[in-house]
Amino acid sequence: MDNGAKGRTVLEVGPDGVAIITIVNPPVNSLSFDVFRSLKESFDEADNREDVKAIVVTGEKGKFSGGFDINAFGIMQKGMDHTNPGLISVELLTDTIEAARKPSVAAIDGLALGGGLELAMACNARISTPVAQLGLPELQLGVIPGGGGTQRLPRLVGLAKALEMMLTSKAIKGEEAYSLGLVDALVSRDKLVSTARQWALDIVDRRRPWVRSLYKTDKIESLGEAREILKFARTQAQKRAPNLKHPLVCIDVIEDGIVAGPRTGLWKELEAFEALVASDTCKSLIHIFFSQRGTSKVPGVTDRGLVPRQVKKVAILGGGLMGSGIATALILSNYPVILKEVNEKFLEAGLNRVKANLQSRVKKGQMTKEKFEKTISLLKGTIDYDSFKDVDLVIEAVIENVSLKQQIFADLEKYCPPHCILASNTSTIDLNLIGQKTKSEDRIVGAHFFSPAHVMPLLEIVRTKKTSPQIVVDLLDIGRKIRKTPVVVGNCTGFAVNRMFFPYTQAAIFLVEHGTDVYQIDKAITKFGMPMGPFRLIDLVGFGVGVATAMQFIENFPERTYKSMLLPLMQEDKRVGEASRKGFYLYDDRRKANPDPELKNYIEKSRNISGVTVDPKLVKLSEKDIIEMIFFPVVNEACRVLDEGIAVKSADLDISAVMGMGFPPYRGGIIFWADSLGSKYIYSRLAEWSKLYGEFFKPSAYLAARAAKGIPLGASVEQTQSRL
Numbered sequence: 117m118d119n120g121a122k123g124r125t126v127l128e129v130g131p132d133g134v135a136i137i138t139i140v141n142p143p144v145n146s147l148s149f150d151v152f153r154s155l156k157e158s159f160d161e162a163d164n165r166e167d168v169k170a171i172v173v174t175g176e177k178g179k180f181s182g183g184f185d186i187n188a189f190g191i192m193q194k195g196m197d198h199t200n201p202g203l204i205s206v207e208l209l210t211d212t213i214e215a216a217r218k219p220s221v222a223a224i225d226g227l228a229l230g231g232g233l234e235l236a237m238a239c240n241a242r243i244s245t246p247v248a249q250l251g252l253p254e255l256q257l258g259v260i261p262g263g264g265g266t267q268r269l270p271r272l273v274g275l276a277k278a279l280e281m282m283l284t285s286k287a288i289k290g291e292e293a294y295s296l297g298l299v300d301a302l303v304s305r306d307k308l309v310s311t312a313r314q315w316a317l318d319i320v321d322r323r324r325p326w327v328r329s330l331y332k333t334d335k336i337e338s339l340g341e342a343r344e345i346l347k348f349a350r351t352q353a354q355k356r357a358p359n360l361k362h363p364l365v366c367i368d369v370i371e372d373g374i375v376a377g378p379r380t381g382l383w384k385e386l387e388a389f390e391a392l393v394a395s396d397t398c399k400s401l402i403h404i405f406f407s408q409r410g411t412s413k414v415p416g417v418t419d420r421g422l423v424p425r426q427v428k429k430v431a432i433l434g435g436g437l438m439g440s441g442i443a444t445a446l447i448l449s450n451y452p453v454i455l456k457e458v459n460e461k462f463l464e465a466g467l468n469r470v471k472a473n474l475q476s477r478v479k480k481g482q483m484t485k486e487k488f489e490k491t492i493s494l495l496k497g498t499i500d501y502d503s504f505k506d507v508d509l510v511i512e513a514v515i516e517n518v519s520l521k522q523q524i525f526a527d528l529e530k531y532c533p534p535h536c537i538l539a540s541n542t543s544t545i546d547l548n549l550i551g552q553k554t555k556s557e558d559r560i561v562g563a564h565f566f567s568p569a570h571v572m573p574l575l576e577i578v579r580t581k582k583t584s585p586q587i588v589v590d591l592l593d594i595g596r597k598i599r600k601t602p603v604v605v606g607n608c609t610g611f612a613v614n615r616m617f618f619p620y621t622q623a624a625i626f627l628v629e630h631g632t633d634v635y636q637i638d639k640a641i642t643k644f645g646m647p648m649g650p651f652r653l654i655d656l657v658g659f660g661v662g663v664a665t666a667m668q669f670i671e672n673f674p675e676r677t678y679k680s681m682l683l684p685l686m687q688e689d690k691r692v693g694e695a696s697r698k699g700f701y702l703y704d705d706r707r708k709a710n711p712d713p714e715l716k717n718y719i720e721k722s723r724n725i726s727g728v729t730v731d732p733k734l735v736k737l738s739e740k741d742i743i744e745m746i747f748f749p750v751v752n753e754a755c756r757v758l759d760e761g762i763a764v765k766s767a768d769l770d771i772s773a774v775m776g777m778g779f780p781p782y783r784g785g786i787i788f789w790a791d792s793l794g795s796k797y798i799y800s801r802l803a804e805w806s807k808l809y810g811e812f813f814k815p816s817a818y819l820a821a822r823a824a825k826g827i828p829l830g831a832s833v834e835q836t837q838s839r840l
């Protein structure tokens with residue numbers, strides 16, 4: 117901005133006496149402190165000018181506003197701006213805008229999220245386009261709405277819908293907002309401002325009601341009914357996220373407003389908002405917000421001005437669980453896909469898997485039958501390479517067998533055009549090995565999806581030293597188009613996510629052999645916030661995959677692999693996880709996992725083979741110790757991944773842990789969480805266990821160096837150098 121300010125508003129008064137106030141703060145017209153200051157000036161000017169009868173608020177370039185400037189949370193946390201948020205919610209939105217002598221109308225296109233919707237709700241009416249997104253997603257950032265949203269939204273749409281919108285953080289479209297009464301009229305984009313103008317003048321002329329949302333009462337339920345709805349919401353919120361306090365704070369504040377009146381509610385909201393901004397949960401979730409957007413910024417790749425090439429046709433090799441999931445993800449984003457299998461029988465099975473993936477969406481009401489037909493028509497099957505001559509991208513998703521993959525890539529080089537991206541979905545195998553028999557190593561890349569591929573949000577893009585930046589840029593673009601968060605990593609066994617996953621399950625098996633209870637471990641890890649414990653996870657993935665991955669690690673990192681016969685022993689008895697209904701748990705018809713008393717026999721046997729004796733200290737581990745003994749080896753491995761340059765930055769590992777492993781986002785990701793405990797502490801614990809229990813726990817050189825100087829693990833090399 118011209119004067120160094122971060123955003124502003126522009127005031128223009130038309131001959132009809134309507135002042136148009138436009139928010140200008142690209143890319144999403146977020147509401148920075150500067151925008152708020154400017155908005156106050158614009159409103160005061162419009163209110164005082166005699167040639168102004170009414171006011172329209174809108175956003176530049178088809179976006180009303182993406183809400184409060186999320187960068188400002190950091191500024192508030194550091195106490196760098198002393199603007200009192202009360203000035204925004206009460207003095208600006210309520211006492212200046214909503215109480216103005218002249219009516220205001222919000223003209224909403226694109227988005228009105230968080231503070232953006234709160235500003236629109238403070239206006240006396242709202243006109244929207246049918247596809248605009250309206251919502252209060254603040255809870256997703258660890259705070260509650262702080263601009264009156266907890267008070268005005270229930271008064272506009274009723275308590276139950278308002279709670280749903282806030283607790284799920286999901287936006288609704290203009291069309292639904294209209295049916296709920298959140299917006300007053302729907303119009304196309306080209307008529308938006310003119311309709312809002314006329315609406316504002318109609319309010320002046322008393323042809324339309326002059327509504328102040330804060331004092332509306334017709335949509336709010338009776339106190340008794342409201343209390344029932346709030347009680348139910350509390351139970352649901354606690355069930356969904358037992359470690360999170362802010363959803364409950366949000367419900368309390370809504371209740372305060374209903375019981376003691378909206379103005380009291382506004383002040384309670386502010387008090388709670390200010391306290392939550394300083395919380396660890398908010399800091400973690402904001403870190404995740406920016407880290408997620410930062411994954412597609414790869415130094416030396418995305419800063420070269422390369423433009424992604426168009427991908428018109430994709431081929432997938434292998435119609436198993438992974439291949440069919442990847443095909444589903446691609447056709448769902450309108451990519452025509454050829455699925456190749458080795459024979460008709462396998463092909464049919466693969467095509468049916470894709471169909472079943474889509475049909476499950478139809479069953480859940482997430483997809484219409486017409487859309488199903490249109491989507492499935494993008495998929496064709498084949499058992500030869502004839503139709504590969506014009507594909508732009510191939511993704512190989514066959515079993516993890518090096519020589520098979522080498523043969524496939526040699527074939528692909530022959531049958532695909534020379535510009536075609538040659539990707540492998542391998543989860544552990546070194547890509548240099550896979551491409552060894554080709555001369556196309558510059559276009560070989562890893563596209564590692566997570567199962568189920570059409571659901572899981574992460575895409576690990578693996579580049580070798582030879583992969584060309586253009587190929588990475590192309591794949592980043594495809595990743596975004598199929599709605600994945602792509603993370604670019606370097607080539608090694610296990611890449612970033614499986615490198616971190618491996619010590620996670622290894623540490624769990626180590627503890628069990630030394631006396632900790634399987635179910636205690638799963639309980640502690642689930643309480644920490646993982647979707648399931650390590651043993652429930654091994655059951656889900658299947659022992660076959662678990663053992664195959666372990667072999668890769670034993671081969672490549674023998675010095676830090678904890679070798680145990682527990683899984684192979686169970687496999688011998690055909691206990692291979694949930695698929696066989698028996699693993700670490702027993703599964704009933706409804707796939708409910710139940711503990712199995714027989715398990716101790718296998719543990720006993722494997723203990724004998726390993727020559728391990730039960731350690732009384734490890735039998736009675738506290739939950740805190742279980743968490744640390746399982747996650748500190750993960751942190752240690754993440755440090756090695758950073759040190760080797762496999763990950764470009766620590767924030768990428770935070771996102772990989774959250775989206776690939778299910779690490780709780782409200783802890784900020786693996787390295788962010790580790791830094792909240794301190795590198796010195798983690799080092800000292802690992803060093804102690806390494807003395808007692810061996811190499812598996814040995815602190816890495818990276819961790820040791822940072823702990824010695826008290827440097828955060830997430831600090832970049834440049835930050836580190838400036839501290840040294």
Ligand SMILES: C[C@H](O)CC(=O)SCCNC(=O)CCNC(=O)[C@H](O)C(C)(C)COP(=O)(O)OP(=O)(O)OC[C@H]1O[C@@H](n2cnc3c(N)ncnc32)[C@H](O)[C@@H]1OP(=O)(O)O
Pocket residue numbers: 143144146147182183184185186187227229230231232234253254257260261262263265406409410
């Ligand atoms: C007081 C109030 O109650 C408190 C609040 O309002 S809290 C804020 C509430 N608002 C939100 O949570 C919205 C957050 N933003 C989003 O969900 C999405 O960015 C969006 C739907 C607005 C746009 O999505 P999309 O088009 O995919 O673009 P996306 O890549 O996410 O964002 C574009 C850029 O805008 C930035 N941005 C988006 N919303 C922002 C915000 N509210 N503040 C600051 N920057 C924001 C992103 O960081 C990104 O920056 P980059 O290009 O430098 O990486």
